[in-house]
Amino acid sequence: MLKVSDLALAYGEHPVLEGASIAVDEGQFVSLVGPSGSGKSSILRAVMGLQKPSAGTVDLRVPHREVGILFQDDALLPWRTARENVMLGLRIRGIAEAQAAEQACDWLARLGLADFTERYPRTLSGGQRKRVALAQVLALAPKFLLMDEPFASLDAIVRHRVTQDLLDLVEEERLSVLLVTHDLEEAQVLSDVIYLLSQGPRAHIRHRYTVPIPRPRHLIKARSDPSFAPLLERLWRDLSAEVDAAHQSGTA
Amino acid sequence: MSRSLKHIALRRLAVLVAFLALWELCAKFNLLNPFYFPPPSKVWLTVASLFTEGNIWPHLEATFSAALFGLVLGILIGIVAGIAGALIPLLAEVIEPVMMLLNAIPRVILAPLFVIWLGIGLASKVAVAFVLVAVLMFFTVYTGIKEVDRRLIERVTTLGGGNLVLLREVYLPSLTAWVLGNLKVAVGFAFTGACVGEFVAASRGLGYLLSFAQSTYNAALTLALVLLIMIFVLVLFGVAGILEKYFLRWR
Numbered sequence: 438m439l440k441v442s443d444l445a446l447a448y449g450e451h452p453v454l455e456g457a458s459i460a461v462d463e464g465q466f467v468s469l470v471g472p473s474g475s476g477k478s479s480i481l482r483a484v485m486g487l488q489k490p491s492a493g494t495v496d497l498r499v500p501h502r503e504v505g506i507l508f509q510d511d512a513l514l515p516w517r518t519a520r521e522n523v524m525l526g527l528r529i530r531g532i533a534e535a536q537a538a539e540q541a542c543d544w545l546a547r548l549g550l551a552d553f554t555e556r557y558p559r560t561l562s563g564g565q566r567k568r569v570a571l572a573q574v575l576a577l578a579p580k581f582l583l584m585d586e587p588f589a590s591l592d593a594i595v596r597h598r599v600t601q602d603l604l605d606l607v608e609e610e611r612l613s614v615l616l617v618t619h620d621l622e623e624a625q626v627l628s629d630v631i632y633l634l635s636q637g638p639r640a641h642i643r644h645r646y647t648v649p650i651p652r653p654r655h656l657i658k659a660r661s662d663p664s665f666a667p668l669l670e671r672l673w674r675d676l677s678a679e680v681d682a683a684h685q686s687g688t689a
Numbered sequence: 690m691s692r693s694l695k696h697i698a699l700r701r702l703a704v705l706v707a708f709l710a711l712w713e714l715c716a717k718f719n720l721l722n723p724f725y726f727p728p729p730s731k732v733w734l735t736v737a738s739l740f741t742e743g744n745i746w747p748h749l750e751a752t753f754s755a756a757l758f759g760l761v762l763g764i765l766i767g768i769v770a771g772i773a774g775a776l777i778p779l780l781a782e783v784i785e786p787v788m789m790l791l792n793a794i795p796r797v798i799l800a801p802l803f804v805i806w807l808g809i810g811l812a813s814k815v816a817v818a819f820v821l822v823a824v825l826m827f828f829t830v831y832t833g834i835k836e837v838d839r840r841l842i843e844r845v846t847t848l849g850g851g852n853l854v855l856l857r858e859v860y861l862p863s864l865t866a867w868v869l870g871n872l873k874v875a876v877g878f879a880f881t882g883a884c885v886g887e888f889v890a891a892s893r894g895l896g897y898l899l900s901f902a903q904s905t906y907n908a909a910l911t912l913a914l915v916l917l918i919m920i921f922v923l924v925l926f927g928v929a930g931i932l933e934k935y936f937l938r939w940r
Contacts (some may be wrong), residue, residue, distance in 0.1 A: 512841055514859070514862070525848060526849065559939065
């Protein structure tokens with residue numbers, strides 16, 4: 438689905454990432470974790486085509502129209518209702534107005550927003566707006582989802598519910614996902630593979646972990662899997678080592 | 690109207706009535722010189738006589754024509770110049786300094802020049818109203834386009850939208866919001882331009898009448914005209930408010 442090889446990224450004169458290689462297979466959920474400034478979001482932007490690599494290759498083996506992107510900001514058009522926002526991508530793809538409206542309403546209903554289709558984003562809660570943004574992406578039937586801390590701004594309960602909805606949909610539709618997150622537990626519960634980036638500048642992939650928790654998963658029950666605690670401990674230890682090393686070298 | 694808004698409106702009305710009553714009493718008991726401060730009742734009678742005698746209509750027509758032509762032209766040209774300036778850097782190099790200069794000076798000082806160039810008829814008044822509104826609209830649109838939320842552009846682009854979709858879904862609605870947000874100010878500017886133009890040199894119009902009232906030391910007529918202009922501008926504010934409420938209902 439995606440193969441990133443020896444990727445290097447820079448902002449002007451400042452190198453962010455060097456020699457990063459990751460792969461996402463079909464139906465696989467992959468997370469990128471790492472200290473702040475390690476270039477996690479930059480990798481995602483390079484995959485989206487929003488940032489040009491200074492070296493290396495990004496081989497996206499799926500057409501761009503089959504890639505869904507979810508940012509930390511929901512970025513909904515404030516002058517469009519929830520339904521119209523979800524319809525937007527469908528209309529861009531040439532789907533007739535009536536059919537687009539029907540599909541948009543179906544997706545909003547599926548994400549628990551059947552009664553909110555005609556509401557403007559300003560009148561929705563953070564969790565509801567996030568669901569609208571998710572419906573906007575999923576309505577386009579993507580095969581591959583790119584997500585940059587999509588639920589970071591939500592409170593714990595709402596975040597849990599939206600994340601579980603997403604997990605159910607990903608497993609149901611067998612989507613491939615590349616997620617950027619700061620939350621190690623979230624990464625572990627959701628992912629099949631986790632990549633840990635080293636501290637930037639010139640960050641690179643430090644470790645690759647395989648998560649053996651069986652699917653389908655439940656956000657709470659997955660935590661009681663025997664493999665959960667040892668892997669989490671390892672992730673914390675490795676991440677702490679990165680941060681400590683950065684402090685010692687004065688880069689964090 | 691919500692309960693608290695009703696209370697605010699009632700309190701404002703009460704203060705206004707009290708102020709007018711106090712003014713009326715002060716004039717009645719000669720605490721204020723009625724030559725300089727004619728009582729509200731006399732001002733009101735002057736307004737009424739302007740309409741009953743029918744003298745006001747040609748003046749109203751002149752001022753409204755100048756203000757509305759200037760407003761419409763100013764909005765249209767200001768928007769086009771703003772869009773062109775924001776999207777075509779080469780053009781911005783030329784337009785921006787001119788607009789900056791026009792924005793920095795009190796633009797009503799151009800009124801005498803417009804009278805010299807265009808005569809004392811309608812055209813010079815339209816020109817003053819136009820220049821006041823156009824500069825405001827230019828900066829409204831120019832800043833509006835420059836400050837369009839980049840996240841929305843990125844969102845629409847990642848959904849597959851091209852330039853036309855961006856224009857329809859992001860730029861135009863953003864611009865509508867900015868323009869409508871400044872419409873009330875533009876209305877005020879248009880009337881300022883028209884009246885100042887008439888004040889400088891004209892043969893009719895509310896500004897001309899004001900100039901006449903001032904030269905004859907007719908304070909009652911001056912206040913009556915000020916009141917009239919305020920009422921008309923408030924009515925146009927109301928119309929602008931309705932448009933704003935409808936088009937910006939998402940706010």
